[in-house]
Structure formats: C-alpha cells, structure tokens
Amino acid sequence: MKTSRSEAIFARAQEIIPGGVNSPVRACRSVGTGPLFIAAGSAATVTDVDGNQYIDMIGSWGPLILGHNHPEIIEAITTTMAHGTSFGAPTEIEVTFAETLRAAVPSMEMVRAVSSGTEATMSALRLARGATGRAKIIKADGGYHGHADCLLVAAGSGAATLGIPGSAGVPAGAAQDTLVVPYNDLAAVERCFADHPAQIAAIIIEPVAGNMGLVVPAQGYLQGLRDLCTKHGTILIFDEVMTGFRVAFGGAQALYGIKPDLTTIGKIIGGGLPAAAFGGRADIMRNLAPLGSVYQAGTLSGNPVAMAAGVRAMQILARPGTYERLEVAGQRLADGLLSAARDAGVPACVNRVGSMLTLFLCDGPVTDYASAKLADTTRFASFFRAMRAAGVFLPPSQFEAMFVSLAHTDQQLDHIIAAARTALRS
Numbered sequence: 001m002k003t004s005r006s007e008a009i010f011a012r013a014q015e016i017i018p019g020g021v022n023s024p025v026r027a028c029r030s031v032g033t034g035p036l037f038i039a040a041g042s043a044a045t046v047t048d049v050d051g052n053q054y055i056d057m058i059g060s061w062g063p064l065i066l067g068h069n070h071p072e073i074i075e076a077i078t079t080t081m082a083h084g085t086s087f088g089a090p091t092e093i094e095v096t097f098a099e100t101l102r103a104a105v106p107s108m109e110m111v112r113a114v115s116s117g118t119e120a121t122m123s124a125l126r127l128a129r130g131a132t133g134r135a136k137i138i139k140a141d142g143g144y145h146g147h148a149d150c151l152l153v154a155a156g157s158g159a160a161t162l163g164i165p166g167s168a169g170v171p172a173g174a175a176q177d178t179l180v181v182p183y184n185d186l187a188a189v190e191r192c193f194a195d196h197p198a199q200i201a202a203i204i205i206e207p208v209a210g211n212m213g214l215v216v217p218a219q220g221y222l223q224g225l226r227d228l229c230t231k232h233g234t235i236l237i238f239d240e241v242m243t244g245f246r247v248a249f250g251g252a253q254a255l256y257g258i259k260p261d262l263t264t265i266g267k268i269i270g271g272g273l274p275a276a277a278f279g280g281r282a283d284i285m286r287n288l289a290p291l292g293s294v295y296q297a298g299t300l301s302g303n304p305v306a307m308a309a310g311v312r313a314m315q316i317l318a319r320p321g322t323y324e325r326l327e328v329a330g331q332r333l334a335d336g337l338l339s340a341a342r343d344a345g346v347p348a349c350v351n352r353v354g355s356m357l358t359l360f361l362c363d364g365p366v367t368d369y370a371s372a373k374l375a376d377t378t379r380f381a382s383f384f385r386a387m388r389a390a391g392v393f394l395p396p397s398q399f400e401a402m403f404v405s406l407a408h409t410d411q412q413l414d415h416i417i418a419a420a421r422t423a424l425r426s
C-alpha cells in the first residue's frame with residue numbers, strides 16, 4: 001500500500017504544526033506509525049491522499065453515525081450557509097436545535113450551545129461550582145472530559161495513550177480540587193463524600209466510559225452515583241459527548257433510566273460540524289449569564305450552519321428502526337472480532353454498548369482503567385498496522401472506542417472481521 005503522499009504531507013506538517021497534527025491521538029505514535037492524510041469520505045469509507053480506500057471505524061471519533069457525506073446533512077449545510085455562515089447574533093435555528101435536543105433528552109430542560117465537548121464540560125463544571133458554591137469535583141481515573149485544566153487529572157484518551165496522566169502546564173491550584181476515583185467503584189465515591197463533607201460541587205462521569213477504551217457501567221453504578229449526589233446536594237453531570245444519540249436516541253441516560261442534573265453532549269449533535277451543548281435542570285441553568293452570575297460565552301456558539309447540520313442529524317436518527325439497526329451491526333462486529341481473536345489464540349475481550357465498542361487484547365473483564373491497562377498495547381499496535389494495511393481504519397489506540405455507523409454494510413463488517421482474523425494470527 002503506497003502512502004508516500006501522506007508521508008510527504010506529514011513531513012511538511014511537522015515543520016509547522018506541533019507533532020504534525022491538530023489533536024495528538026491522530027499522530028498514531030502509540031501504534032508505531034504515522035498518520036494518513038484523508039482526502040475524502042463517503043458513507044462508511046475514507047480515501048487517503050494516495051488514493052487508498054479504508055473502511056472507517058473512527059467516524060470522526062463518533063459524530064458520523066450517519067456515515068460520511070450524508071446527502072440530507074449536506075443539503076442542510078448548503079441551504080443554511082447560502083444565507084450566511086455566522087452572525088454573532090441569535091438565529092432561529094439555535095432555538096430549534098435546543099428544542100430538538102430537549103425533546104430527545106428531557107433532562108436537558110434548558111440548553112446552551114457551544115462549539116466543542118471541551119467547552120461543554122468546562123462550562124458545566126463552572127456552572128456546577130457557581131450554583132453550589134463548592135469547589136471540589138469527582139471524576140473517574142481514565143475518564144476523559146476534554147482538556148480543561150481541572151479535568152486533565154488522571155485523564156484517558158490521548159493523555160492515557162501518551163502516558164501522561166496529567167499535563168504540564170496545569171497549575172497545582174487548578175487540579176487540587178479534582179478528586180479521582182476508579183470507574184465502577186461506588187465505595188470510593190462514598191469515601192470522597194465522607195472525607196470532604198459539603199465540599200463536592202459535582203461528579204462528572206461518562207455513563208459509558210469511552211476514553212479508556214469502552215467500559216460498561218456496572219449494574220447499579222449510575223443509580224448509586226445518582227443517589228449519592230441527591231443525598232449530598234452534589235450535581236450529577238453525565239458527560240454524553242460520546243454516548244449522546246449513540247447508545248440510544250436519548251443517550252445513556254435513556255438507556256439506563258438515570259436522570260442527571262446536567263448533561264454535556266457533542267459530536268453527533270453537530271452532524272459532523274463543530275457543535276456541542278450543555279444543559280439540565282432549569283434552576284441550575286438559570287445561574288448562567290445573562291440571567292445569573294456564572295459567565296460563559298462564545299463567538300461561534302450556536303453557529304447556524306452547525307445547528308442546521310445537528311438538527312437534521314437528530315431528525316434522521318429519530319426515524320424508526322435506527323437504533324435496532326445499530327445494535328444488530330454492533331453485535332455482528334463484536335461477535336466476529338471476539339471469535340477471530342479466540343480462533344487465533346489471542347487473549348481478548350470486547351466491551352460494547354450498541355454501536356460503540358473496544359476490542360481489548362487481554363482476557364478481561366475490563367471494568368475500569370486499571371483493568372484496561374492490562375491489555376497488550378504492543379500487540380494492539382501491530383494489530384492496528386495490519387488492519388490498516390488490510391483497508392480498515394481503526395482508532396489508533398487501545399484506549400479508544402470504534403464506532404459503527406448506519407452506513408456500514410454487513411459486507412464491510414465481515415471484511416473487518418476477516419481482516420482481524422488474519423491480523424491477529426500474524
């Protein structure tokens with residue numbers, strides 16, 4: 001497979017962009033190779049600048065649940081942008097966006113749009129702290145909620161991949177109020193409340209963890225968090241940036257029947273353009289400026305083109321049968337990958353919720369970050385490279401999730417399974 005054009009562009013990129021990429025995981029360092037530069041995407045495939053086509057299991061890290069270049073999304077974007085691309089003044093589509101979101105996720109009684117998941121989580125935490133007058137927050141070890149200072153503590157995703165569980169440049173003061181607990185460990189959360197009475201503003205949690213690889217919440221875990229937050233007057237924030245409209249139309253909170261106080265959401269709700277949002281209980285949301293004293297703002301917040309793409313994506317996903325199809329496709333891929341690993345004699349387990357999943361190269365079970373780290377990352381790196389050579393574009397890290405879209409065909413999923421069978425044998 002010729003990749004000389006990607007390599008040449010990467011050489012140029014490294015001269016001008018740190019590491020040659022605008023987001024670290026894309027550099028593919030942990031899998032011992034360089035990035036491919038993508039020229040185009042169509043349905044479930046991407047084509048690189050050398051003309052190689054791949055089945056895409058990244059889907060822009062989740063947003064592209066409808067596949068690339070979906071005609072209805074493109075139509076919504078082009079129709080909207082014909083009237084202008086940004087005004088820095090309100091537009092009606094922002095209201096429609098908030099109404100559409102609330103109809104799907106009723107706990108989001110009031111909504112504010114932002115441009116990225118990082119902004120959503122950062123803003124939700126400031127709001128929680130402002131509303132409670134408390135400073136401390138709880139997050140999970142290996143949980144990733146974007147790159148705000150107070151959240152880059154024991155963080156997953158790229159921070160995990162690169163082996164820097166914190167980050168240089170985060171002042172001790174910004175991190176000192178972040179308490180870290182193992183995922184799925186309610187007793188550890190109880191200890192935090194006992195050690196810091198009436199000081200904890202919020203728990204922020206991925207209701208299905210997706211950035212230490214995928215980790216499923218244990219039976220009763222989310223309800224336990226809900227009960228503890230209610231008991232202690234602490235705000236429960238579900239970070240549904242990945243799981244919103246992914247694991248169910250109403251997100252993980254609909255799937256598991258738990259109502260958080262605040263939700264952060266992104267990716268799918270932008271229809272492939274940069275949009276995210278946070279929202280929740282109206283009494284909490286009314287603390288935001290201009291109504292209240294918690295400041296939060298953004299020039300491109302509620303950008304009409306992104307809002308239009310997001311509204312259309314949510315409308316398409318509301319059609320009957322969507323999540324049943326995603327479940328069947330996710331199950332097909334998970335079963336196939338697991339049997340490929342078993343046949344190859346490679347220790348493996350698959351964690352999956354709907355159309356997001358991780359193949360961990362270890363016996364498992366993987367229930368938290370400590371058990372995720374038992375996976376064989378060296379073997380994962382060679383697996384990744386062999387899969388890419390076989391035309392499959394996987395997330396370039398053991399500690400990420402792959403995403404099945406509505407555009408993936410059974411033949412494509414079977415191609416991935418067959419490729420894995422060969423890759424895991426070598």
Ligand code: HOZ
Pocket residue numbers: 023024025026060061157158211400
């Ligand atoms: N934070 C993303 C992985 N969970 C990576 C985003 C990107 O590189 O585009």
